[in-house]
Amino acid sequence: MKTFSFFLLLASLASGPAVHAADITGVITFKGAPPAEKEITPIMDDPNCSVSYTKAPLTHFYAVNAKGELADVIVSLKGVSGKSTGASAPAVVIDQKGCLYTPSIVAIQTGQKLIVKNSDQCVHNVHDKPTVDGNKESNDVQMPGGADLTYTFAKPEPFLKFQCDVHPWMFAWVTVIDSPFFSVSDKDGKFTIKNVPPGKYTVEAAHRKLGIQTFDVEVKDTDVPANFTFEAK
């Protein structure tokens, strides 16, 4: 038994110090008054779409809550690439419901499946419009009750647009990242990038309208805070 314990200790010393990953967490806040959202009035003119509403829904470019916390911000590690685990990651789902994409802001890894569903009782065309070489544009028909559509993208690309040309107010923005280290801020502005290996990083927060902010952090073995504040331009 003593001999066994000795070898266990030896093996432990030989493998060096234990490496612990940590999370980067934070809150995104918005300072100032965001531009007023607009009513999507054309949705009420379409008999197939208007059945889902009693009044026209609003655009939601600036998802700011009462506390000034900002949703739909993509937070990622700048310059970290080639570490995608997208091929084995679970698929991300966007639904077309009430003639709107839900959610309209998502992030996926390169090689990760993005599934687009149609819960509406009308036809949509799903038209993705990448601008980076290596990501292929497509324009697919999705009938009501039709099979889900699956997309993958090979190259990183911020805010790749998906749109429906039948209903031109429908759009979603998909950010493609070449690593698993990213998060999208929730309705309370909170985000968590999980299991970040120790090291020095630049954390990047990107909002579709407000641009990009960065924050330098060093990850050791405890969680690291990284808060961002966007201002009205």
Added chain:
Amino acid sequence: MSKSAPNTSNPWLFRFAGLTALVTFLLIGLGGLVTSHGAGMSVPDWPNTYGYNMFAFPISKWVGGIFYEHTHRLLASAVGLLTTILAVWLWLADSRKWMRWLGVVAFLGVIAQGILGGLRVTMHMDSLGVFHATIAQLFFILLCAITLFTSRLWLELAAGKKSSFVSRSLRTLVLGTTVLIFIQLIIAATMRHQHAGLAIADFPLAYGKLWPATNPDAVASYNARRVSVTDEAPITAFQIKLQMAHRIVALVILLLVAACARQAWLRLGPTDALTKLALFWLALMCAQIALGAATIWTNKAADVATAHVMVGALSLVTGALWCLIGFGRSTSFPQTQTLGVFGVQTSMLANK
């Protein structure tokens, strides 16, 4: 010209050519609606429509953007058919060899235009939309020219029955203005087919200034403030400069057309048909500038923007027809007192 001109006009051929030009004009309007509604890709397949033969696509499915794109395709098919008939008719009935070939050019043009429209969809290329829109304008001019050439008016001009000399300087002024309008339409088509919405949202100022800032911070600020139901792509400094160029060129064109009308009035006399045509042209330009302003003030409302496209097409074709008549009256006809092109008494004295 007289040598190859037919002795008698064919009024039905003339009317048919006019009908084809009219339907083409409507097609340009419908194409404008497709772009204004952002519906160009709403039917992903071509030449079929959602897997159907386009002529068998059920009316119940003509919804949303599909309505504009599908009806555009159907009307384009009608223009294709009319143009084919026109080309065959010209080949069989017109004794002028060049007119027969003009019909062939129109036939080939409509085929090319249809294929270009289809490729714009199947290849997902917005840039092809610029060519599609530009060729549409040229095709419209061609059909209006064929209509003019089959008219009694042109045959009388060719026979030397009606003419009053139009000075080279006036012809050059009108031609130059027409070319500038064509360039302006290319700028406009480039703006529209970038699907970026309004690069500048106010008028007559631009972001509150005579010349807007276009540095990266300013452009980022403009984009942050843009809240649009259709969420067009972010604007760029280039697009802002392009719209400024469009505004400046519009002003130059207005001044040039006014100069054309003034010169026509002074040289041809107020009652000459070409003077009246130049005044009509000036009225079109005033309407066009008002529509351009309204396009901005209504945040690019589809019907207003489309009216702007259609009046633009009319402005271009008006200048082109003026040139054709002006050059026709001045190349091979005797410079003596005679009747104006629409039977109005004119005199060479007015040209001096």
